[in-house]
Amino acid sequence: MSRNLLDTPIEYLKGVGPQRGDLLKKELGIFTYRDLLHLYPNRYIDRTKYYSINELNGNNSEVQIIGKIIHLKTVEQKRGKRLVATFTDGTGEMELVWFQGFKWIKENLKINTPYVAFGKLNSFNYSFSIPHPELELLEDHQKNLSSAMQAVYPSTEKLGSKISNKAMNKLMNQLLVETHQLFNDTLPKEMRQRLSLLSMRDALINIHFPKDPNLLSKAEFRLKFEEFFYIQMQLLIKNIARKHKIKGFPFKTVGDYFNTFYKEHLPFPLTGAQKRVIKEIRNDVGQEAQMNRLLQGDVGSGKTIVAFLSCLLALDNGFQACIVAPTEILATQHFIGISEFAQPLNLNIKLLTGSSKTVERRIIHEELESGELQILIGTHALFEDKVIFKNLGLAIIDEQHRFGVEQRSKLWTKNVLPPHVLVMTATPIPRTLAMSLYGDLDVSVIDELPPGRKPIETLHYFEGKRLAVWHFIRTEIAKGRQVYIVYPLIEESETLDYKNLMEGYEGISRDFPLPEYSVSIVHGQMTPAEKEVEMDRFAKGNTNIMVATTVIEVGVNVPNASVMIIESAERFGLSQLHQLRGRVGRGAEQSYCILMTGDKLSNDSKIRMETMCRTNDGFEISEVDLKLRGPGDIMGKQQSGTLPLKIADIVKDQDILHYARHQAVQLLKEDPNLEDETNQNIKNKLNVLNSKTTIWNYIS
Numbered sequence: 001m002s003r004n005l006l007d008t009p010i011e012y013l014k015g016v017g018p019q020r021g022d023l024l025k026k027e028l029g030i031f032t033y034r035d036l037l038h039l040y041p042n043r044y045i046d047r048t049k050y051y052s053i054n055e056l057n058g059n060n061s062e063v064q065i066i067g068k069i070i071h072l073k074t075v076e077q078k079r080g081k082r083l084v085a086t087f088t089d090g091t092g093e094m095e096l097v098w099f100q101g102f103k104w105i106k107e108n109l110k111i112n113t114p115y116v117a118f119g120k121l122n123s124f125n126y127s128f129s130i131p132h133p134e135l136e137l138l139e140d141h142q143k144n145l146s147s148a149m150q151a152v153y154p155s156t157e158k159l160g161s162k163i164s165n166k167a168m169n170k171l172m173n174q175l176l177v178e179t180h181q182l183f184n185d186t187l188p189k190e191m192r193q194r195l196s197l198l199s200m201r202d203a204l205i206n207i208h209f210p211k212d213p214n215l216l217s218k219a220e221f222r223l224k225f226e227e228f229f230y231i232q233m234q235l236l237i238k239n240i241a242r243k244h245k246i247k248g249f250p251f252k253t254v255g256d257y258f259n260t261f262y263k264e265h266l267p268f269p270l271t272g273a274q275k276r277v278i279k280e281i282r283n284d285v286g287q288e289a290q291m292n293r294l295l296q297g298d299v300g301s302g303k304t305i306v307a308f309l310s311c312l313l314a315l316d317n318g319f320q321a322c323i324v325a326p327t328e329i330l331a332t333q334h335f336i337g338i339s340e341f342a343q344p345l346n347l348n349i350k351l352l353t354g355s356s357k358t359v360e361r362r363i364i365h366e367e368l369e370s371g372e373l374q375i376l377i378g379t380h381a382l383f384e385d386k387v388i389f390k391n392l393g394l395a396i397i398d399e400q401h402r403f404g405v406e407q408r409s410k411l412w413t414k415n416v417l418p419p420h421v422l423v424m425t426a427t428p429i430p431r432t433l434a435m436s437l438y439g440d441l442d443v444s445v446i447d448e449l450p451p452g453r454k455p456i457e458t459l460h461y462f463e464g465k466r467l468a469v470w471h472f473i474r475t476e477i478a479k480g481r482q483v484y485i486v487y488p489l490i491e492e493s494e495t496l497d498y499k500n501l502m503e504g505y506e507g508i509s510r511d512f513p514l515p516e517y518s519v520s521i522v523h524g525q526m527t528p529a530e531k532e533v534e535m536d537r538f539a540k541g542n543t544n545i546m547v548a549t550t551v552i553e554v555g556v557n558v559p560n561a562s563v564m565i566i567e568s569a570e571r572f573g574l575s576q577l578h579q580l581r582g583r584v585g586r587g588a589e590q591s592y593c594i595l596m597t598g599d600k601l602s603n604d605s606k607i608r609m610e611t612m613c614r615t616n617d618g619f620e621i622s623e624v625d626l627k628l629r630g631p632g633d634i635m636g637k638q639q640s641g642t643l644p645l646k647i648a649d650i651v652k653d654q655d656i657l658h659y660a661r662h663q664a665v666q667l668l669k670e671d672p673n674l675e676d677e678t679n680q681n682i683k684n685k686l687n688v689l690n691s692k693t694t695i696w697n698y699i700s
């Protein structure tokens, strides 16, 4: 497309002007002609359908009726004045109503003249009305009707009557008249023909003024394809570039540490998935390029041993490794778990968290710089400037989405070359999202649980069943099992949150009294040391019940705990519920998760409870979560904001996403550097995109 005209500030478009221009800029972020062109409609109204008044019913939402105004009157009520027109089409009568702008309407409306009235239908006791209808003289309507399907723009909700939908349509028409000659295509003709894609020009015209439903769906397909195709092209090209350009330390040998542990000290036979993932990692770190791998494994799938074996690869090649976790509890758990694995190897492994003592810190700093310290495990305390590695070769980051971009890149600056990076997440990211967001990270998936695990049985109970639930807890404790009872974190109010938890704790302590039962508690207002003591009591089996807020959400590993009670479960998101449930079912016993809720549940909450009761599969759960919440909430605003999608929807349009990815892969196979004459416009568009897109800024 010609850049100049399409970059024209929006206020210069005929019909816009400074006032409307300001509205468009402020409310919709439309600054130029180009921005307006890509403001796509939300939906379409069939303007070929006319209703007669006697066929109206309460189910009609928007209607279009040909008729005449036979009477106009002003009605005064307590709530204010309104102007009411009696409108008839010969089959019946209805009302057209206005609450403002009376003078103009009275002066301009013609009595007993054919009009087309269009708008939202209100019904009350079998009488119908349209508030603030769009009215057009039938004569004009027949002359003007250029498109049977009329676009409704998202602006309608935001701008209301300031720029009506009709006015938006008019502006769009004006814009297309002025600019349509200038639309160059961004996809080669050969490709468009091969894939039966509309040209950009036809797609844009038909998305705003569809000639018929078939052309509309072709236009939508073309524009969605375009968005996905270019995202995938960027990701794939970046991936190729990374493999070539970002040099990393190659771990050439698989040495004594790895081999000894693998052959002699594995605490259990690895699952097929664990073996496969370790192979993928070994292959990556053996190359000259930096590894950037995302390791997805459902809760309890055994990521820790994979992390440990990866660390051994670094150590075998004379490098240090670190593991960073988002909370002290999790970092400590990793430290305990890894130290246990490492016992026979006599390694120097240390823990660094916010509550490490000054003396410990000094020792850690010194040993780290001298290279004596081999594996450092900790929280974001590792990102501090004082923490200097002699030669960090591998950084493992657990639950990455809790860290910011800058923090992660801080680890990079600690080296001449970047270390290999393994990002571990127990929150499965739906495949489609992973593909669109992490297309340039290599992904490994542990999709198999260790053998002998019994699926967790999940049950949903309303408050009225509490006594039965308590009875159940008693029988499980009598069998020697332990129980978690989790309360929601009420984000807006720490005090309320605390009060809730403490009340629960007091009740539980009353219902499960000493000496028969003992109850631990962990909450956000305790110091890390206090939390650790309580966690430790529970982990060692000294207490039967652990009462906690979501601080135990990730990483806690107490295989003997077989019951998870989640209080006010309707307050939790799906992925959080799944994480919490993952704290049980880690031993060989049958485990249970009980979701307690109030009686009144929203539809979404019902779906969440049903999903949890139906499946233990983290990927399936994350797909449902994605559908319920949309990608923004799952990934956090920062990340979803980076996806440049205006028309495509990563949930609904997954098929197009896969198709576009396939086409992008094929194209790059055939012409990796886009040198072919026919691919020049793709190259040009990528150049423009690369100069402004931020999609991966947070990854690299």
Ligand SMILES: Nc1ncnc2c1ncn2[C@@H]1O[C@H](COP(=O)(O)OP(=O)(O)OP(=O)(O)O)[C@@H](O)[C@H]1O
Pocket: 268, 269, 270, 271, 274, 297, 298, 299, 300, 301, 302, 303, 304, 305, 426, 450, 451, 554, 555, 556, 557, 559, 582, 586
């Ligand atoms: N191949 C295996 N065979 C038997 N047990 C295993 C195997 N792999 C891991 N485990 C055990 O399963 C439990 C869960 O493993 P781990 O803590 O590594 O899970 P995870 O993937 O880190 O889960 P989470 O993210 O929930 O912490 C541990 O008790 C671990 O010892």
